[in-house]
Structure formats: C-alpha cells, structure tokens
Amino acid sequence: MFRLxxxxxxxxxxxxxxxxxxxxxxxxxxxxxxxxAIGNTPLIxxxxxxEETGCDIYGKAEFMNPGGSVKDRAALYLVKEAEEKGLLTPxxxxxxxxxxxxxxxxxxxxxxxxYKCVIYMPDTQSQGKxxxxxxxxxxVYPVPAVAFENPQNYNHQAQRHAASLxxxxxxxxxxxxxxxxxxxxxxxxxxxxxxxGRVDAFTxxxxxxxxLAGVTRYLxxxxxxxxxCILADPPGSVLHSYIQSGGKxxxxxxxxxxEGIGQGRITDNLKPEVKLLNGSVHVSDEKSVEMVxxxxxxxGLYMGASSALNVVAAVEIARRIGPGKTVATVLCxxxxxxxxxxxxxxxxxxxxxxxAVPEHLRKYAVL
Ligand code: PMP
Numbered sequence: 001m002f003r004l005x006x007x008x009x010x011x012x013x014x015x016x017x018x019x020x021x022x023x024x025x026x027x028x029x030x031x032x033x034x035x036x037a038i039g040n041t042p043l044i045x046x047x048x049x050x051e052e053t054g055c056d057i058y059g060k061a062e063f064m065n066p067g068g069s070v071k072d073r074a075a076l077y078l079v080k081e082a083e084e085k086g087l088l089t090p091x092x093x094x095x096x097x098x099x100x101x102x103x104x105x106x107x108x109x110x111x112x113x114x115y116k117c118v119i120y121m122p123d124t125q126s127q128g129k130x131x132x133x134x135x136x137x138x139x140v141y142p143v144p145a146v147a148f149e150n151p152q153n154y155n156h157q158a159q160r161h162a163a164s165l166x167x168x169x170x171x172x173x174x175x176x177x178x179x180x181x182x183x184x185x186x187x188x189x190x191x192x193x194x195x196x197g198r199v200d201a202f203t204x205x206x207x208x209x210x211x212l213a214g215v216t217r218y219l220x221x222x223x224x225x226x227x228x229c230i231l232a233d234p235p236g237s238v239l240h241s242y243i244q245s246g247g248k249x250x251x252x253x254x255x256x257x258x259e260g261i262g263q264g265r266i267t268d269n270l271k272p273e274v275k276l277l278n279g280s281v282h283v284s285d286e287k288s289v290e291m292v293x294x295x296x297x298x299x300g301l302y303m304g305a306s307s308a309l310n311v312v313a314a315v316e317i318a319r320r321i322g323p324g325k326t327v328a329t330v331l332c333x334x335x336x337x338x339x340x341x342x343x344x345x346x347x348x349x350x351x352x353x354x355x356a357v358p359e360h361l362r363k364y365a366v367l
C-alpha cells in the first residue's frame with residue numbers, strides 16, 4: 001500500500017467523496033463556459049511598492065480574465081442586459097465601437113453565446129488588433145479616425161450599422177450603464193471581500209469610466225463613505241482638470257502613450273459618481289513607462305501602461321495617507337498587446353520616453 005501523503009483538506013465528506021480532494025476556493029471551482037471564467041480575479045499585493053510606502057498596495061489582477069482584460073466584465077454585462085431587455089435573441093448581432101479590449105471581450109462573449117460580433121474602430125489601430133478581432137470571429141470595420149462630434153466617428157457608424165440590421169444591438173459601452181453595473185456587482189464586492197473590508201483608498205484610470213465609477217459606488221456605500229476613491233488620469237484627458245477645477249470641462253489637448261484610458265467628456269457611466277470622488281492624480285507618461293519596467297523587474301508582472309499608471313497613482317496616494325493603510329488599484333491588462341512599443345528602445349526614443357526607463361532596467365527593452 002503506497003502512502004502518497006496527499007492532502008485531505010475538504011471540510012466535510014459531503015463536499016467531496018474522495019479522501020484525496022484538496023480544498024479549493026470558490027474562485028478555483030469549475031465554471032460554466034467562457035463567461036463563467038470572467039471575474040473572481042486575485043488581488044495581488046505589490047510587495048516592493050508596499051515596502052517603500054509602508055502601506056499595503058494591491059492590484060486587482062484583471063489581466064487574468066479569460067479575454068485578458070478588465071473589459072471582459074463590461075462585455076458580459078452589456079450582452080446580458082441586451083438579452084434581458086429582449087434586444088438580442090439567438091442568432092443576433094452585437095455591434096460596438098471600440099479600439100481595443102472591449103471589442104476583444106465582446107468578440108469572445110459573442111462567440112461563446114453564438115452571436116455575431118461587428119466592431120468599428122479608428123483606422124489608426126494596429127494590424128495586430130484587427131487580426132485578433134477577426135480571428136475571434138468578429139467582422140471588423142476600420143474607419144477614418146475623426147472626433148466624436150463628426151457623424152463618421154466609429155461610435156456613430158456602429159450605432160447606424162446596428163439600426164440597419166434586424167436583431168442587432170449597439171452596446172454603447174461609453175453611455176450604457178450596464179458597463180458600470182458590472183463593477184458595482186462584481187469588481188467592487190470582490191475587492192471589499194478580498195481585503196475583508198479594509199480598503200482605505202482605491203484609485204483607477206478611466207476610459208469609459210465603468211471601472212472607476214462602479215467600484216467607487218460600491219466601496220463608498222459599504223464603507224459609509226470612508227474609502228477614498230481617486231481618479232488616476234493620463235496626459236490628454238480632461239478629467240483631472242475637471243475634478244481639480246470643481247467641474248470645468250476644457251478642450252482636450254495633448255496625448256499619451258497609454259491606451260484605453262483618458263477621456264474628453266463625462267460619460268453617462270461616470271456622471272453619477274463624479275461627485276463621490278475624493279480627488280484625482282495626474283500621471284505623466286514618464287512615470288507610467290518607468291512603472292511598466294519596475295513592475296516587471298520587482299514583481300515579475302508584465303503589465304500594460306494603464307496598469308502601471310494605476311500603480312503610480314496608488315503609490316502617490318499611499319504616500320499621502322499612509323503608512324499602515326491599504327490601497328487598492330486595478331491591473332487592467334498585460335503588456336502582450338503593446339510589447340512592440342513598450343519594450344522597444346527605438347519606439348520609446350521616438351516618443352521622447354527612453355530617458356524614463358531607469359538605466360538598470362534598460363536590459364528589458366529587447367524589441
Ligand atoms: N485599461 C485598459 C487597457 C483598457 O482597455 C480600458 C478600457 N478602455 C481601461 C483601462 C479603462 O476601463 P474603463 O472603460 O472601465 O474606464
């Protein structure tokens with residue numbers, strides 16, 4: 001008789017009949033299909049920046065969603081809501097205007113549920129993104145990159161396309177508040193439970209505003225307003241100045257190498273929660289790029305620039321409110337989709353950002 005020494009950790013026999021079952025958390029149990037795998041992501045303590053600030057700084061590992069980003073949650077809620085409202089029935093089509101992760105999330109969700117997916121995007125986007133969407137089964141229309149006010153803007157074209165088809169829905173991620181609801185009902189409660197209610201501050205950047213607004217709404221409610229919720233904003237976005245000026249919306253100017261974040265208007269997703277925010281932090285591209293390299297070197301985390309920007313903001317807030325406090329932020333996606341930019345010396349030089357990479361970390365720029 002072999003003694004395998006395997007752990008027997010199930011609490012009761014009714015949970016598992018085999019003596020060799022190990023206890024698994026709810027997040028590790030089997031799930032139903034692609035959509036069942038969305039959410040329940042780990043909250044990763046970022047050890048080095050935590051030591052540096054004397055606070056516990058955590059990043060919500062949204063890059064571990066099955067489509068690779070925080071936008072899988074919104075994609076699922078947008079589709080679910082359309083189904084619940086009867087706007088989408090079997091064989092139907094989802095149409096969206098998106099330059100990135102929402103389209104990828106929607107393409108996955110649509111494939112898994114048997115819907116067609118049509119994506120309009122500005123033609124400035126990389127061929128890699130177009131190829132990925134097409135191989136996920138989406139029909140992709142790259143259209144000239146023009147301002148939101150122009151009727152030929154990719155969002156308006158998506159809306160018209162949906163209106164021209166039977167059983168089709170324009171999911172409208174920017175102003176459809178099903179997006180924010182995904183984070184009120186999932187991301188916010190997960191962060192609160194994972195930290196057992198010890199969330200002194202939360203910070204995150206905004207594209208549609210769904211993540212920031214939804215998590216803020218939930219955390220403010222359950223903490224009786226005690227959790228400080230702070231916007232993190234890149235160059236070229238108007239939201240930082242909007243919050244700092246107490247509500248003045250200026251013309252958009254400047255740009256950022258971060259992708260998927262920064263906004264020129266107050267979207268419907270953001271509108272009800274703007275007044276709940278305790279402040280905002282502006283993060284330069286130099287700081288975001290430096291943090292991309294630091295996260296890789298110090299934590300082994302291969303993160304996109306919006307995740308790095310969020311961590312820079314979390315460090316700044318930790319310094320402001322700490323030590324001994326807990327700050328949570330979001331690791332929105334991995335660096336895979338941006339590697340040829342973020343880890344290319346010549347690309348960074350072209351953007352004037354090579355100097356932002358600390359000398360001892362330049363060995364990572366191998367592309
Ligand atoms: N980071 C990345 C990489 C994204 O693609 C997005 C969504 N555009 C965000 C952050 C912001 O998320 P939200 O739309 O919920 O504001």
